[in-house]
Structure formats: C-alpha cells, structure tokens
Amino acid sequence: WKTNNTLQFAYNIRYNHTDNVRETYDYDEDTETYSILNPDYSKSLWNHFVNQTFGMSFNAVHTKYTYNIGFNINPSYTQSTSYVKNGSLDGSDSILNKVDGRSVINYSPQLRFTYRFSRESNLRFTYRGNTNQPSISQLDPTPNNTNPLNIRVGNPDLLPSFSHNLSLNYNHSKRASQRSLTGNLQFSFVRNEIINFTSYQDTTGIQQTMPVNENGSWNSTGEVLYNMPLDAKKKFKFSTQTRLSYNNRIGYIRTGKQSERNTSGTMGIYENIGLSYSKDWFYGQLRGNMRYSKTTNTLEGREDQQNSTLGITYNTQLYFPRNWVLASDINYRATRGLSAGYNTNEIIWNAEISKQFLSKKQATFRIKWYDILHQTLSINRSINANYIEDNEYNILTGYILVSFSYRLNQMGGRMNRR
Numbered sequence: 397w398k399t400n401n402t403l404q405f406a407y408n409i410r411y412n413h414t415d416n417v418r419e420t421y422d423y424d425e426d427t428e429t430y431s432i433l434n435p436d437y438s439k440s441l442w443n444h445f446v447n448q449t450f451g452m453s454f455n456a457v458h459t460k461y462t463y464n465i466g467f468n469i470n471p472s473y474t475q476s477t478s479y480v481k482n483g484s485l486d487g488s489d490s491i492l493n494k495v496d497g498r499s500v501i502n503y504s505p506q507l508r509f510t511y512r513f514s515r516e517s518n519l520r521f522t523y524r525g526n527t528n529q530p531s532i533s534q535l536d537p538t539p540n541n542t543n544p545l546n547i548r549v550g551n552p553d554l555l556p557s558f559s560h561n562l563s564l565n566y567n568h569s570k571r572a573s574q575r576s577l578t579g580n581l582q583f584s585f586v587r588n589e590i591i592n593f594t595s596y597q598d599t600t601g602i603q604q605t606m607p608v609n610e611n612g613s614w615n616s617t618g619e620v621l622y623n624m625p626l627d628a629k630k631k632f633k634f635s636t637q638t639r640l641s642y643n644n645r646i647g648y649i650r651t652g653k654q655s656e657r658n659t660s661g662t663m664g665i666y667e668n669i670g671l672s673y674s675k676d677w678f679y680g681q682l683r684g685n686m687r688y689s690k691t692t693n694t695l696e697g698r699e700d701q702q703n704s705t706l707g708i709t710y711n712t713q714l715y716f717p718r719n720w721v722l723a724s725d726i727n728y729r730a731t732r733g734l735s736a737g738y739n740t741n742e743i744i745w746n747a748e749i750s751k752q753f754l755s756k757k758q759a760t761f762r763i764k765w766y767d768i769l770h771q772t773l774s775i776n777r778s779i780n781a782n783y784i785e786d787n788e789y790n791i792l793t794g795y796i797l798v799s800f801s802y803r804l805n806q807m808g809g810r811m812n813r814r
Contacts, residue, residue: 585614703733
C-alpha cells in the first residue's frame with residue numbers, strides 16, 4: 397500500500413490599463429469638414445484593472461485511487477470612467493459615468509477523483525466551478541447610441557454568474573485483444589446567467605437592450621464508444637460511437653412590442669458505425685453516421701424545429717514498393733430540415749499520392765487533390781433561445797496542394813559523444 401500526498405500553492409498578479417476613445421464628428425458647412433463633435437455618439441471608456449490569483453491544491457496518490465482538491469480565489473479591482481473626450485465647453489472631458497473602485501472576488505473550486513479497478517479499467521469523476529463577473533460595458537448604465545433604433549445600456553445591478561461542470565468517465569481497454577469501451581457523462585448548469593433583455597417604446601419604436609440575470613440554463617451529454625476486432629487475426633475491426641444530448645437555454649424573444657421569456661430545449665442523437673480491414677499493402681474503412689436534433693420552445697407561437705444529417709464515408713490507403721502510397725477518401729452527406737435552400741446532397745472526393753525517401757524515411761513528398769467533384773458546401777446551424785440561424789460560408793473548393801515535409805528528430809536514435 398503506497399501513498400504520495402502533495403500540497404501546492406500558487407500566486408500571480410495581472411495588471412491591465414485601457415483607454416478606448418471614440419469620437420464622432422458632424423459636418424461643418426462653414427469649414428466644409430467634419431469638425432463638430434457629436435457628444436451623443438462619442439462615448440469613450442477608460443478602465444484600470446488589477447487581478448490576483450491565490451491557488452491551493454492537494455493531490456493524493458494511492459494504490460487504487462487518486463484525487464485532487466483545488467481552490468482558487470481571484471480578487472480583482474476595477475476603476476472605470478465613461479466620458480466624452482473634449483465634450484465640455486471649456487475643452488475638458490465630459491464625464492458620463494464614473495466608478496471610483498469596484499472590488500469583486502471570483503472563486504473556482506475543482507475536484508478530480510480516479511479509481512483504478514485494474515490496469516485495464518478506471519473510473520474518473522471531475523467537478524469544476526467558476527465565477528464570471530459582468531464586464532464593465534455590461535455594468536455601465538450610460539446608453540450606447542451608435543444605433544439610434546437599438547440603444548444598449550448596462551445594468552449596474554448585475555450579479556456574477558457561476559457555472560458548474562461535472563463529468564464522469566469510464567474507460568476499459570485490453571491491448572492483447574484490441575477491445576476498448578469508453579463511456580462519458582457530462583452535465584453543466586449556470587446560476588445567474590447573463591443574457592440580454594430588450595424593451596420597446598410604443599411611441600417611438602426604439603428598442604433598448606440591457607443585460608439581466610436568469611436561471612435555468614443547463615447542458616447534458618452521454619456518450620459510449622466501443623471498438624473490437626471481428627476475426628482472430630484482427631484484420632477486420634468494428635467500431636461504434638453513440639451520443640445523446642439535451643440542452644436547455646433561456647432567452648427573451650420579441651412578441652408584438654414586448655420581450656417574453658422563452659425556454660428552448662434541444663435534443664440531439666448521433667450515431668457513427670465503422671468497419672475496417674487492413675493487411676500489409678491495403679487499408680480500407682467504411683463509416684456511416686447519422687445526426688438528428690429537435691428543438692422545442694415554451695413560448696406560444698414558436699414552432700418546433702428538427703433537422704437531420706446522414707453521412708457515408710469510405711477511405712483507403714494502398715502501399716506500393718519503394719515507399720509509394722496512394723490514398724483516397726469519398727464522403728457523402730445529406731442534410732434535411734434546414735431553411736429553404738440549405739438542404740443539400742454533396743459528395744466530397746479527395747485523393748493523394750505520396751512518397752517517403754532518404755535512409756530513415758524522414759522526408760515525404762505529397763500531392764493531394766481536394767474536392768475533385770467541386771461539391772463542398774459549408775453550412776452551419778446555430779441554435780439558442782432567441783433564434784435558429786442557418787449560415788453558408790464561401791470556401792475554397794477543387795484545389796491541388798503540393799507539400800514536402802522533413803522530420804528533424806529521430807526518436808530512439810543513438811547519440812555519439814566524444
């Protein structure tokens with residue numbers, strides 16, 4: 397029975413000073429230049445920030461288990477002033493809001509515990525907590541009039557948010573049989589999350605956005621990965637990855653001329669199955685994957701959304717004499733349930749040829765042709781409690797890349813000394 401305990405302390409300090417000056421000028425017809433200061437759109441910010449970290453952790457190592465308990469304290473001090481540079485009649489700065497000194501303390505506890513059932517399997521639990529203070533701009537109550545129809549103001553009554561993150565991981569692996577099983581559970585939630593609330597003025601149509609604290613956001617994920625050979629010589633191998641997730645988000649959505657609280661829940665299912673075969677001169681792998689998600693909303697009138705993606709991939713490598721390698725992969729992907737014009741079917745085909753040379757094969761010359769069929773599309777869906785957004789990005793397709801690489805170090809080599 398062996399034990400090894402250590403206690404560690406740490407300290408650091410960080411200082412930052414910023415002065416963000418923004419000046420907007422109107423047109424002067426007499427001088428025909430933009431020289432008349434507009435104080436409504438010339439809000440500047442001066443900030444002085446000092447942050448310290450005091451950390452302590454205790455680590456214990458036993459024969460069957462290890463654990464680590466840590467705690468960080470982060471006191472910080474901030475001075476800030478929002479002003480209009482040269483905004484007073486006498487040419488001095490016009491002060492809009494001044495915080496002489498704001499002292500806050502953040503803290504972040506953590507716990508890691510690992511239990512070893514044997515050399516082949518273990519269970520690990522992790523917890524991390526973290527405090528996040530609102531930024532100076534989120535606390536500053538003076539309005540930002542950059543967009544006259546959407547005025548942003550800070551909230552001096554904001555509370556810091558605190559996030560909790562928990563994970564449980566099980567791992568079992570046998571090298572001799574090349575079988576492995578991994579299971580993961582993750583859960584996180586936030587107290588006093590900072591989100592935006594928007595109010596509307598009926599007479600003017602102007603909307604005002606201000607950050608507020610809310611509770612109720614959490615995320616959860618469960619995942620299992622399994623790998624195994626299918627024959628005695630271990631040339632055929634099977635793998636599977638299954639993931640289930642559910643995310644709960646809080647937000648405010650405009651209904652008519654007011655914002656109402658909405659809770660959106662997104663359920664996700666992902667499955668990836670693979671089958672591979674390998675021998676001295678050949679490797680081939682066929683994979684199929686499916687992704688499905690559904691988002692529901694508590695706010696009346698908000699429609700549920702669901703989308704799915706189906707993918708099939710095959711990749712292979714052929715090994716020829718004199719260290720020549722021919723490789724290729726082809727990927728089919730179909731998306732459904734997105735906005736009009738974003739549901740696609742694409743086939744991406746890549747191919748490459750490479751050669752290793754020199755005495756220890758430390759140099760490689762490679763030519764790779766990406767997207768031979770010119771079908772690559774970059775489409776992404778973003779989901780939160782306020783909206784669902786589909787985006788398509790322009791990317792480079794159908795190009796050839798020629799590369800040369802050389803390894804400078806050789807692991808395991810001998811060094812001669814004289």
